[in-house]
Amino acid sequence: MFRNVLGFTSVAALCIGLSAPLMAQSVAGPYLAGRHAAVNSDYPEAARYYTEALARDPKNIELMESAVLSYLSLGRVEKALPLARSMITIGTKSQVAEMALVAGMAKEGDYSALLERDTSAIGPWVGGLVQAWAHMGAGDVTAAMAAFDGLSEEAGMQGFVMYHKALALASVGDFEGAEAIFASDAAGAAGQTRRGVMAHAEVLGQLGRSDDALAVLKNGFGDDTDPEIARLIEALQQDTPAPFSHMPDAQAGMAEVFFTFAAVLRNEAAGDYYVLLYSRIARYLRPDHIDALLLTASLLENLGEHDLAIAEYKSLPANSPAYHAAELGRAEALRRSGKTAQAIEVLEQLARSHGDLAVVHSTLGDMLRAEEDYEAAIASYDQALDLTAETARARWVLFYARAIAKERSGDWEGSEADFRAALKLNPEQPQVLNYLGYSLVEQQRSLDEALDMIERAVAASPDSGYIVDSLGWVFYRLDRYDEAVEQMERAVELEPVDPVVNDHLGDVYWAVGRKREAEFQWRRALSFVDLTDADSEADPERMRRKLEVGLDAVLSEEGAPPLKVAADE
Numbered sequence: 001m002f003r004n005v006l007g008f009t010s011v012a013a014l015c016i017g018l019s020a021p022l023m024a025q026s027v028a029g030p031y032l033a034g035r036h037a038a039v040n041s042d043y044p045e046a047a048r049y050y051t052e053a054l055a056r057d058p059k060n061i062e063l064m065e066s067a068v069l070s071y072l073s074l075g076r077v078e079k080a081l082p083l084a085r086s087m088i089t090i091g092t093k094s095q096v097a098e099m100a101l102v103a104g105m106a107k108e109g110d111y112s113a114l115l116e117r118d119t120s121a122i123g124p125w126v127g128g129l130v131q132a133w134a135h136m137g138a139g140d141v142t143a144a145m146a147a148f149d150g151l152s153e154e155a156g157m158q159g160f161v162m163y164h165k166a167l168a169l170a171s172v173g174d175f176e177g178a179e180a181i182f183a184s185d186a187a188g189a190a191g192q193t194r195r196g197v198m199a200h201a202e203v204l205g206q207l208g209r210s211d212d213a214l215a216v217l218k219n220g221f222g223d224d225t226d227p228e229i230a231r232l233i234e235a236l237q238q239d240t241p242a243p244f245s246h247m248p249d250a251q252a253g254m255a256e257v258f259f260t261f262a263a264v265l266r267n268e269a270a271g272d273y274y275v276l277l278y279s280r281i282a283r284y285l286r287p288d289h290i291d292a293l294l295l296t297a298s299l300l301e302n303l304g305e306h307d308l309a310i311a312e313y314k315s316l317p318a319n320s321p322a323y324h325a326a327e328l329g330r331a332e333a334l335r336r337s338g339k340t341a342q343a344i345e346v347l348e349q350l351a352r353s354h355g356d357l358a359v360v361h362s363t364l365g366d367m368l369r370a371e372e373d374y375e376a377a378i379a380s381y382d383q384a385l386d387l388t389a390e391t392a393r394a395r396w397v398l399f400y401a402r403a404i405a406k407e408r409s410g411d412w413e414g415s416e417a418d419f420r421a422a423l424k425l426n427p428e429q430p431q432v433l434n435y436l437g438y439s440l441v442e443q444q445r446s447l448d449e450a451l452d453m454i455e456r457a458v459a460a461s462p463d464s465g466y467i468v469d470s471l472g473w474v475f476y477r478l479d480r481y482d483e484a485v486e487q488m489e490r491a492v493e494l495e496p497v498d499p500v501v502n503d504h505l506g507d508v509y510w511a512v513g514r515k516r517e518a519e520f521q522w523r524r525a526l527s528f529v530d531l532t533d534a535d536s537e538a539d540p541e542r543m544r545r546k547l548e549v550g551l552d553a554v555l556s557e558e559g560a561p562p563l564k565v566a567a568d569e
Contacts, residue, residue: 027057038070041273041303046070047079054083061092069096073273074308075280075296077103096277098122102130103281106254111137125157126278129164129257136168137250144168159188160260163196167256170199171247175206190260195246195291197221198232205235205242213242223389226357228290228321255286262295275299290322297329306337324354328363335367343367351380358387362398369401374409378402396425400432407439415439430467433457438470441477450474465494469501472508479564481511499528499538506543510551511563522547 034049050067057063064083071080077100084100098121105114114134119127128151135144148165152158166181182191182200190196197220204213213236221229235242247253262278276299282292297312313330316323327350334343347364354360365380381402388395403418419436426432437453440446454470461467472487488505495501506521522543529540546554555562 027053027060027063030056031063034066034070038066041073041305043070043073043305043308047074047076061087061090065092065094065096068094068100069277072096072100072277072280075283077107077281077284093121095122099277099281102127103284106130106134106251106285109137109251111135111250123261125151125154125160126257126261129161129260130254132164133168133250133253133257136171136253141168141172158186159190160264163187163190164253164257164260166191166203167199167247168253170203170206170244171249171253175203175244178203179207192220193263194220198229199244199246201232201236202242202244202246206244208241210236210241223392224394226321226359227324227354231321252286252289255282255284255289255292258282258285259289259292259295262292266295266299273303276303290316290320290325294322294325294329297326297333301329301333301336306333309333310337318353324350324357324360327354328359331363331367340367340371344371351383355383356387358384358398361387362401365401365405369405369408372408374405377405378409381405396422396429396432399425400429400435404435412439412443428456428460430457430461430464433460434464434467434470437474441470441474444477447474447478451478463494465491465498465501468494469498469504473504476504476508476511481508481564484508485512497528499525499540502528503538503543506546507551510546515550518551519547 030049030053034046034053037043037045037049047067047070050063050070054060054063054067064087068080068083068087071077071083080096080100081104084094084097084104087094087097088101098119102114102117102119102122105111105117111134115131115138119130121127122130128147132144132147132151135141135147145165145168148161148168152161152165162181166178166187169175169181170178179200181187182196182203185191187196191200197216201213201216204210204216214233217229217233217236225233232242247256258278259282262275262282265275265278276296279292279296279299282289283296286292293312293316297309300306300309300312310330310333313326313333316326320326327346331343331346331350334340334346344364344367347360347367350360351364361380361384365377365384368374368377368380381398385395385398385402388398399418399422403415403422406412406418407415416436416439419432419439422429422432423436433453434457437450437457440450440453451471451474454467454474457467458464458471468487469491472484472491475481475484475487485505485508488501488508491501492505502521502525506518506525508518509515509521510518525538526540526543529538542554545557552562
């Protein structure tokens with residue numbers, strides 16, 4: 001929805017350009033290398049090659065735009081600016097060049113130039129809010145309020161605009177006006193974000209309404225606090241009001257515009273590449289914008305630029321209230337880049353420095369569990385649970401994760417107790433219902449209870465192939481083979497290349513006498529074994545044995561009960 005409204009051109013047009021002009025042989029090499037790097041999100045290499053190509057063909061517009069784009073993607077706005085100015089000077093229409101110019105003017109505090117410029121070229125909504133904040137920077141609050149009000153009349157814009165209007169009023173000390181907007185819910189979803197809730201609390205603090213501010217924080221975050229929220233709560237509990245830190249000036253307001261729409265674009269699945277441009281500019285305009293830093297690093301990670309993501313996370317100083325969040329992100333980026341041992345080391349160090357945070361221990365537990373160090377994972381989950389309030393909304397997740405670790409370590413009694421504790425807190429959670437129900441099925445006990453659990457899980461998550469597979473499997477265990485076939489066929493439709501699901505369908509086909517189809521499914525399952533992850537329950541040797549002698553013989557060899565009905569074709 002927002003992609004067209006914001007005026008984005010396509011990724012292909014931005015990264016590759018439209019029909020490329022004929023280039024001299026000396027330029028073609030670095031140009032093609034730069035284009036290849038850009039398509040693969042390798043921004044440092046793209047910038048290097050495009051710069052090299054420009055040195056050989058300095059007036060080539062396509063090379064200029066590609067270089068500007070690469071520098072913006074790296075957050076090097078100061079490197080993009082000279083090229084952007086050259087492009088605009090010769091009359092080139094380029095969205096990315098306009099973005100760089102607007103960012104440069106905002107950074108310099110050149111509000112008169114911004115007001116004279118048609119900022120809609122960077123996107124009508126973003127440009128309109130930039131203009132409103134430029135009026136604030138120029139000291140014309142009346143004109144700024146008129147600009148905010150005019151923008152708020154556009155369909156779909158009211159919440160975002162009113163959120164920024166509230167921040168603008170607070171930035172000049174009109175906390176009553178800002179509170180009126182927050183209290184009326186005019187800020188919409190933007191006011192319910194983490195930043196919106198914290199800004200609202202700070203506004204109430206400035207009005208001397210600390211109890212109301214604390215209630216806003218409690219309603220927004222419950223008991224799930226972190227150092228930044230805890231710091232605000234502590235400030236509100238003092239005699240002096242908490243300072244209004246969210247919006248110190250107009251430049252910070254413009255940074256917030258780019259961050260706001262970066263968050264919107266990400267939620268709208270517009271593609272991480274688009275979002276990166278906005279989050280980079282937000283960081284450029286306000287280097288201390290922690291949320292923009294975390295978003296930028298996360299985007300780079302998703303784009304496969306793990307080294308850039310790690311560097312972004314590491315740029316946050318250790319005394320920042322969000323340091324733990326950056327370190328958690330760095331650990332995940334290290335893990336995704338194949339450096340799991342380093343990732344665990346980061347988390348273990350964080351557990352020593354920030355050991356009072358449950359999320360640190362639970363994240364460490366998750367990573368240790370993935371490495372099959374179940375005992376250490378359980379110890380980490382124990383600490384996380386000890387630090388988590390009984391009323392915390394996410395407490396069930398910890399019980400669920402610890403239950404899996406206990407089940408994998410062979411402690412089924414402890415595992416079942418944790419699964420049931422998770423269900424007590426979240427009775428209809430499909431993943432918990434499925435895992436516990438499926439485990440009971442595999443143990444061939446409490447099958448009626450297992451069936452009830454799995455049917456509830458399917459009702460809650462009908463498009464999950466793994467959960468539908470569990471339902472088919474419990475029907476199979478209950479000797480209700482015809483019902484099992486229906487569910488298993490549906491599960492294979494949802495998870496067509498999963499070896500376990502295909503293997504199960506083979507067993508069910510065999511049980512109803514469709515033996516050739518069963519053999520086909522077992523061969524199919526075998527072909528998918530190498531595609532699955534290390535945690536898969538796929539048993540290729542058992543599949544091969546079933547192909548050799550049939551399921552009845554395999555069950556006999558295992559000492560398992562025979563099929564109730566094993567008809568031949």
